[in-house]
Amino acid sequence: xxxHATPPGSAGFAPQPEHRRxxxxxxxxxxxxxxxxxxxxxxxxxxxxxxxxEKAEIVEHSTYELRSEHSTIPRPVxxxxxxxxxxxxxxxxxxxxxxxxxxxxxxxxxxxxxxSNLTVDHVIPRSKGGSSSWDNIVASCAPCNRRKGDRLxxxxxxxxxxxxxxxxxxxxxxxxxxxxHPAWEQYLTIG
Numbered sequence: 001x002x003x004h005a006t007p008p009g010s011a012g013f014a015p016q017p018e019h020r021r022x023x024x025x026x027x028x029x030x031x032x033x034x035x036x037x038x039x040x041x042x043x044x045x046x047x048x049x050x051x052x053x054e055k056a057e058i059v060e061h062s063t064y065e066l067r068s069e070h071s072t073i074p075r076p077v078x079x080x081x082x083x084x085x086x087x088x089x090x091x092x093x094x095x096x097x098x099x100x101x102x103x104x105x106x107x108x109x110x111x112x113x114x115x116s117n118l119t120v121d122h123v124i125p126r127s128k129g130g131s132s133s134w135d136n137i138v139a140s141c142a143p144c145n146r147r148k149g150d151r152l153x154x155x156x157x158x159x160x161x162x163x164x165x166x167x168x169x170x171x172x173x174x175x176x177x178x179x180x181h182p183a184w185e186q187y188l189t190i191g
Contacts, residue, residue: 028177029076030184032059034084038187039169041176047076056081060183077183087169094172096137103174104167105139110160111148114141123160125150134166 029047031040036059042050048066050056051073061074094100101120108115121140124130127150138160140148148156170188174180180188 028181030078030173030181030187031056032078032080032187033087034081036080036187037087038173038184039081039085039087041173044075047079048073050079050081051076054082077181078187096132096134097175099175100167100171101137102139103171104134104165105162108139109141109144110138110162110164111140111144111158113161114144117142119145121145121148123153123164125152128152135164138164 027044028041029044030038031042031047033039044066047056051058056079058074058076058078059080060076060078062077064075065072066075098118098120102118107118109118110121118139119142120137121144122130122132123136123138126132130136144158148158153159173184173188
């Protein structure tokens with residue numbers, strides 16, 4: 001009959017608070033191009049790999065540290081790529097999602113300003129020849145969407161507060177990360 005000894009120190013083991021898994025957003029890092037232009041959001045793990053391969057440098061970091069057996073680095077919050085990466089400017093071709101429309105429109109109904117019960121509305125209804133494009137879709141609360149119905153803006157007497165447009169690339173940073181770290185704000189100029 002074999003007995004198993006408990007290794008010393010393992011009884012009642014509980015990870016230290018800084019080693020516990022935190023929420024998904026605490027593990028996100030803003031990636032800047034060599035020109036300090038925001039281009040992406042990645043995980044802390046991916047950022048650490050870029051740092052260790054010397055393909056990026058830390059611009060902003062938190063008080064936590066990432067530790068391995070032989071090294072310690074500050075936990076990155078914002079990193080900058082060492083070499084410039086050409087980013088295709090095809091936001092007009094990016095898939096239109098509800099979250100992207102809401103982020104572009106400031107998470108507010110474009111007819112009344114409400115921030116609850118949001119949906120999307122085709123300014124020119126598809127039945128009247130309107131397209132499913134960035135310049136024809138706006139965030140709308142459900143009551144305004146029902147009130148406007150299948151009518152043109154002039155028929156319904158409802159016009160969007162801001163004309164819909166193709167969003168800036170930074171909008172997709174907001175879509176990729178539901179919370180924006182305060183250190184990111186100076187790099188994200190949304191207009």
